Every structure is written in structure tokens, then in C-alpha cells.
Amino acid sequence: xxxxxxxxxxxxxxxxxxxxxxxxxxxxxxxxxxxxxxxxxxxxxxxxxxxxxxxxxxxxxxxxxxxxxxxxxxxxxxxxxxxxxxx
Amino acid sequence: xxxxxxxxxxxxxxxxxxxxxxxxxxxxxxxxxxxxxxxxxxxxxxxxxxxxxxxxxxxxxxxxxxxxxxxxxxxxxxxxxxxxxxxxxxxxxxxxxxxxxxxxxxxxxxxxxxxxxxxxxxxxxxxxxxxxxxxxxxxxxxxxxxxxxxxxxxxxxxxxxxxxxxxxxxxxxxxxxxxxxxxxxxxxxxxxxxxxxxxxxxxxxxxxxxxxxxxxxxxxxxxxxxxxx
Numbered sequence: 001x002x003x004x005x006x007x008x009x010x011x012x013x014x015x016x017x018x019x020x021x022x023x024x025x026x027x028x029x030x031x032x033x034x035x036x037x038x039x040x041x042x043x044x045x046x047x048x049x050x051x052x053x054x055x056x057x058x059x060x061x062x063x064x065x066x067x068x069x070x071x072x073x074x075x076x077x078x079x080x081x082x083x084x085x086x087x
Numbered sequence: 088x089x090x091x092x093x094x095x096x097x098x099x100x101x102x103x104x105x106x107x108x109x110x111x112x113x114x115x116x117x118x119x120x121x122x123x124x125x126x127x128x129x130x131x132x133x134x135x136x137x138x139x140x141x142x143x144x145x146x147x148x149x150x151x152x153x154x155x156x157x158x159x160x161x162x163x164x165x166x167x168x169x170x171x172x173x174x175x176x177x178x179x180x181x182x183x184x185x186x187x188x189x190x191x192x193x194x195x196x197x198x199x200x201x202x203x204x205x206x207x208x209x210x211x212x213x214x215x216x217x218x219x220x221x222x223x224x225x226x227x228x229x230x231x232x233x234x235x236x237x238x239x240x241x242x243x244x245x246x247x248x249x250x251x252x253x254x255x256x257x258x259x260x261x262x263x264x265x266x267x268x269x270x271x272x273x274x275x276x277x278x279x280x281x282x283x284x285x286x287x288x289x290x291x292x293x294x295x296x297x298x299x300x301x302x303x304x305x306x307x308x309x310x311x312x313x314x315x316x
Contacts, residue, residue, distance in 0.1 A: 017182075018130045039127055046181035053178070 005078045013074075016051040017044050029074040037073070045071060057086035093224055094269035095262055095314065096233070099142035100294045102258040103134070110298060114138065124199040131186055132195060133162070135241055135259060140196045142261040147235050150200035152263070153226050154193050155207045156237040157215035159287070160255060161189045163243040192239075213287025215240075217308045220272065227266045237261045238290045258290040260297070270314045277304045277311040 010024040013033075017040065031037035034045065048071070052058045058081065060067045070080040101114045108115070121129045121137025123144035132140065143154065165187040172179055185191070190208035197206055205226075211218040219236045226234045239259035243251055264272075277285065285304035296303035296312070304311045 020126045020130045041127075043182050043185050050178050050181065 005081060006074055009074060009077055009081065012051055012055060013038075013048065016047055027074055029078075032073055033071060033077070052081070056081050056084070058084045092266070093220060093227065093272045094265045094267060095272055096265050096269040097146055098260060098262045098297055099145055100258070100260040100290075100297065101138035101142065102256070102291055102294055105258075105291075105294075108298065113294065113298070124195065128195055128199050131182060132192070133164075135162070135239055135257065136186075136192045136195060139192050139237055139239055139259050139261065140199065142259065143196050143235060143237070144200065146261055146263045147200075147202070147233075150197075150202035151204065152202075152233050152235045153205045153207075153231055154196070154202065154235050154237065155209065155219055155222050155226075156190065156193050156239070157209040157211065157219045158189065158239050159210060159213060159215055159289075160240055160243050161210065162187060162191065163241065163247065167244050167247055193237075212307075214305055214307050216288045216293060216303070216312075217274075217305050217310060220274075223264045227264070232265060232267070234264050235261060236264055238293055240290050253286050253289075255289055256291045258294060260290045260293045270316055272312055272314060274310045274312050277306070277309055281311055282306050282309065 006029055007024055010027045013019070013027065014022055014024070027038060034040045046062065049060050049062065049067070052060065060070065070076055099112050099114070101116070101119060103115055103117045105113070105115045118134055119138040119141055121132055121140055124132065124137070124140045129137065165183050169179060169184065169187055189210060190206055193206040193208065196202065207222060209215060209218050209222065215238055219238060223234045223236050237259065240255040241257040242248070242255050248254060281302060281304045285306045287307065288303060288305055292301065292303060295301035302311055
């Protein structure tokens, strides 16, 4: 069900970060989410971390290397949610 | 000692819901486009932020002016409501927090436009207009050829309105000021009848004044302003 979760996360990203004119199809699961690719910034990273906590009960360290790896792209984010969701 | 005079070179204003006026410098759009700001930055701006950024882009297209921004209440929707979230132990939205500061709109504009000049945010308990002119005069005397002064305000959230004597109307005005060409802005002591009718000037009052529809008076400072060619 990786694709269903990826689609769910795409909607979470678009809604939480109020991305204008971005559809789920615009988010490539393998492309970087931050700076390049989708072009998110550090405030988005904090906002997304909060959304993961609220939605899936996942708590991350704000600036750890591990968090950077999880936030690399949509696939890594989906793997994180799959492994650590508490709902 | 004579004070250096200030000249008004150009202005833009935004006041949704105002009876439409044929002056092209005034916008009454319900939802300004914010077209001067890239979409990835624009998403963080509300209607006020979009209006202000677009006005700044029109008045200072080369993004080279010092920018001043005065607002009595700032973005109350973000700042005051955030306090309730804290009291209720609800996590704060980092994006909303980042935009709750008084200079947030100018900050977003500076990123979008590349303006690296001074940005100054002012709140002055109802004397924002007088404070803006004082600050602008300082920069102009210091050698700036032009300064942009923005004055904006919006109603505070509903649960705070009982603490406000005169509710703010959502509106914003931006003026390009100089020591040189343009209409001269002069202040003089306000008359007693003027003071009796006056309330702390809001951006909408400045718009009325710019359109020649009403005098502009600050009761706290006891001043009235006029525009002369």
C-alpha cells in the first residue's frame, strides 16, 4: 500500500504547507522535497514535522541527520510513517 | 530650526469593500493577487500581505528604497490567536509563528524582491502616521533620496474587539516620499473642532485624505496634515 500512503502524504504536504497550484501529480516520490525538487524550506520542515506528530504520532528531532534522511523525498517519508506510525 | 519638508511622489492604497473609486492608485479588490511574489513565498501571505507586496513592487520596482511599515495591531489573527494556542498547550504552527512578527510582510517582500535596504517596523499606539513621517524625515535628512512608507491595519480577532475603542478597517496605504519633487506634506496644529472629531488615524483615514475627501488629524500629537502642490 505504499502508493496509497504516498498519495496520503502528498495531500498532507499540499494542505499543511498551503502549496498553491501544486497537485499530487507534481510531487515526484524520488525528487528532493527541500530546496531542489519541490522547493520547500526550513520553515516547511518544521511545519511538516508538526503535521507528522499530529497525524501519525511521530516525533522527530528538529535538526538531526536522521530527520534529514527521512525528509529527503516522499519515498523516505512514507517509509518513516510506515515504520513509526502509532495510530 | 526649520524641519525638512517631505514630498509625496506617488502612492498606492488597498481597501476592500470601499466604494469603488476611479483613481487607479486605489484597489478595492477583495483578494489581491500578490503577483509580485513567487508562489512558494506568496502562499504564506494573507490578503493584506499580498496587497502590500504588490503596492511596494509598483512604487519601488527596482527594490532600492528604504522601507518603513507601521501598523497599530499588526497581524492580530496570527499573534493574538497564537497566545490562545499556547494557553491551551496546542503546538504552534512554525509558519504562522514566523509570520506573526511585525516586520513579516516587509521580510517576505525583501526576499521576493531582493531589497537589501533597511526595513523598519513601527507600532505607535495610534500615532503610526506621525511616527512614519518622523522616521521618513530622518532617513531623508540622512541622505536617502526616496523612502517608502507603508501603513496597514486590520480588525483584531472578534474576541478582542471589546477592548478596542474604534475598530480598525482593513486597509493599507503605501507612499513614496522624498525631499524633492512631488506634493508637499505639511503639518500644522489641529484646530479645536478638528481635534474634537478626530480619532487615531487609520490607513483608511490616510486614503480619505489622499483622495481629498477628509482632513487627516492625529489627536494625540495635536497635528493636522495638508498636501500642497
